[in-house]
Amino acid sequence: MEKAQAISDLEFIKKTMKASTRYTNIPPMGYLLSGWFGLAGPFYTWLYLGAEKVGDPARITFYDVVILAIAWLTILLAAAFSSAVFSVLRARRLGKSAWNSLVARMLGSQVPLLFAAGILTIAMAAAKQYSLIPGIWLISYGLVLFSLYFFTGKDHLIQSVIFLALGAASLFSPAQASLILLAAGFGATNLFFGIRGLLKEKEVYETGPAQ
Amino acid sequence: MKPDRLNNIIHERVRLAVMSALAARGKITFCELKDILEVTDGNLSVHATVLEQNGLIKIKKDFLAKKPRTTFSITDKGKREFRKYIEELATILHDRP
Numbered sequence: 181m182e183k184a185q186a187i188s189d190l191e192f193i194k195k196t197m198k199a200s201t202r203y204t205n206i207p208p209m210g211y212l213l214s215g216w217f218g219l220a221g222p223f224y225t226w227l228y229l230g231a232e233k234v235g236d237p238a239r240i241t242f243y244d245v246v247i248l249a250i251a252w253l254t255i256l257l258a259a260a261f262s263s264a265v266f267s268v269l270r271a272r273r274l275g276k277s278a279w280n281s282l283v284a285r286m287l288g289s290q291v292p293l294l295f296a297a298g299i300l301t302i303a304m305a306a307a308k309q310y311s312l313i314p315g316i317w318l319i320s321y322g323l324v325l326f327s328l329y330f331f332t333g334k335d336h337l338i339q340s341v342i343f344l345a346l347g348a349a350s351l352f353s354p355a356q357a358s359l360i361l362l363a364a365g366f367g368a369t370n371l372f373f374g375i376r377g378l379l380k381e382k383e384v385y386e387t388g389p390a391q
Numbered sequence: 392m393k394p395d396r397l398n399n400i401i402h403e404r405v406r407l408a409v410m411s412a413l414a415a416r417g418k419i420t421f422c423e424l425k426d427i428l429e430v431t432d433g434n435l436s437v438h439a440t441v442l443e444q445n446g447l448i449k450i451k452k453d454f455l456a457k458k459p460r461t462t463f464s465i466t467d468k469g470k471r472e473f474r475k476y477i478e479e480l481a482t483i484l485h486d487r488p
Contacts, residue, residue, distance in 0.1 A: 183484060186483040186484045187484065189480055193407065196407075196408045196412055197412065198415075200419065
């Protein structure tokens, strides 16, 4: 086999592997960025509330809730926007459309879950049960990932199990711990899968002609 | 020319594409794979059967909402052989002038 043929085969493998993940489509950089946002949220919450209010959520005021709601909505939109941008860029590189009927079905199937998570969050905040909110978010996201798994691959299943376990632990943990578990889920887990994705890509690219 | 050490089964364009997709995803449906690889039903079926007969992938048929569904998944042997195949390509790349 000629060297040129080996290069062509490796390029073909890389392209096919990337194309096959276009429905999951969030590239490692998307995960990494989401991971940083996922760490920033709990960190900001801790800084804003201070150790006393985090430890005793009954002291949290309505004003605190409004500020934190704005902060978390900003983080959620920023993470969703950056993931969408990375996905579109990736699809473009592959010469494919980022939007198709399967993606529409995948996202559409998540709407009831996201609605439920939103309503539960508002209900918990209204009942001043703030320490339960991280658990609800982690479990809801775990369920989203579990249903995505049927369209994608086992990475989403593993992530789903992690989020569900962290969520369950959070619901039965003290308030300080639930914030840490939130950071472990949306922060550390996303960062881990981002780094893992980069290493996986590198594994294939290392054999490529760019070396 | 194909060196002897490269896996004969994997070293075919459609089969290589199937293995690459499954190495990335682990499991994938027939329709999705056909769409990704842009091949015909018959072509994909023939090559998938060859891979299955050699223990590199598994083919599962079931029903989803009363519609037949075929799902491919990569076996442990398939993962090992695919990794070996890439390593061989890398060796060729680095050994040849």
